[in-house]
Amino acid sequence: MTEIVSVDIGGTHARFAIASRHPDGTITLDEPITLHTEDHASFQTAWEDYRARKGGTLPDAVSMAIAGPVGGDVIRFTNNPWIIRPALVQEKLGVSTHTIVNDFEAVAHAVARAGDDEFLHLTGPEGPLPPTGRLTVMGPGTGLGVAHLYREPDGTYRVSATEGGHIDFAPLDPIEDAILARLRKRHTRVSVERVVAGPAIVDIYNTLAALEGRAVKEQDDVAIWTAGMEGTDSLAAAAVDRFCLSLGSVAGDMALAHGAKAVVIAGGLGYRLRNILPKSGFAERFCAKGRFAGLMEKLPVKLITHPQPGLFGAAAAYFQSHGDAA
Known part of the structure; x- marks a missing residue:
């Protein structure tokens, strides 16, 4: 059995776990520890905090899933101020090997390795995900992550990270x-991430309030999400429903752009919406693609229910990059 540290760093949280690869190829995680990015000056100080919580010693390898582009000499996060220099990772963290992937690249690895029982059906044909071909993997959190997964006939797979969350929003x-x-008053170019990510609920809510002639309240996104999902505020509930409509539209656009045979919704917010999406207008909007409506109706859309797809996928990416025999 081989152990590594698996890390999933988003805009708000950094999650850590020890990942174990067993002789039969299965990957398991111990109990994850979640740290707030705003509580630490850098990833290194967060790593040191985690190491102390684990008794002062950690495995000799790390795999990191990062919310943002990962190809340069300096990694800057899309939604938090940390900076990581890949060339210094092993020296700074005291490990001998490492892997760094985009966070939704990691989630796509999780989709590739998860069992059929770890997916919730949202719309389209019932049954398992297609065993071959391209799948779109996307999901809302602090930002909007997008990747695609290509399954080969021999059972192997390839994953590609994208920055699809930054395409233009189409009303x-x-x-x-x-x-x-409303958004254009602050952003010359409005991307889908401005509408289909957790913080976007504030602008959706305030737009609906303005349309009804209500006074706009100063509320944070957590308060609106909570009231909307619990049904204690009818306007917040309408904002949540509007969010689900837009998520369906964007998911359909991504499927068309990727030539996907299926779509998997992930992300922390996606998981929280698992009981709401099937009853919302998500499915209708996913298929509302004009001449391609018939094609869209044939695509299965599922939600991954693995509790930590980023951590699981980061570990899977590490073992794939090290020949699955590390």
Whole structure:
């Protein structure tokens, strides 16, 4: 059995776990520890905090899933101020090997390795995900992550990270026109991440309030999500439903762009919405692609229910990059 440290770093949280690869190839995680990025000056200090919590010693290898582009000499996060220099990772952390992947690249690895029982069906044909071909993997959290997974006939797979969360937002109705107009006052170019990510619920809520002539309240996204999902505020509930509509539209756009045979929704917020999405307008909007509506109806859309797909996928990426025999 081989052990590594698996890390999933997003805009708000950094999650750590010890990942074990067993002789039969299965990967398991111990109980994850979640740290707030705002509580630590750098990833190194967060690593040292985690190491202390684990008794002062850690495995000699690390795999890191990072919310942002990972190809340069300096990694800057999309939604938090940390900086990582890949060339210094082994020296700074005291490990001998490491792997760094985009966070949704890691989630795509998790999708590739997860069992059929770890997916919730949302829309389209029932049954397991297609065993071959391209799948779109996307999901909302602090930002909007997107990747694609290609399954080969021999059982191997390839993953590609993308920055699909930064494509342009395309409104479909007057309410979304109003959301776009509100956002354009602050952003010359409005990407889908401005509408389909956790913090976006504030602008959606305030747009709906303005349309009804209500006074705009100063609320944070957590309060609106909580009230909307619990049904204690009808306007917040309407904002959540509007979010689900937009998520369906964007998921369909990604599937068309990738030529996907299926779509998997992930992300921390995606998981929280698992009981709401099937009852929302998500499925209708996913298929609302004009001449391609018939094609979209044939694509299965599922939600991965693994509790830590980023950590699981980061570990899977490490073992794949080291020949699955590390």
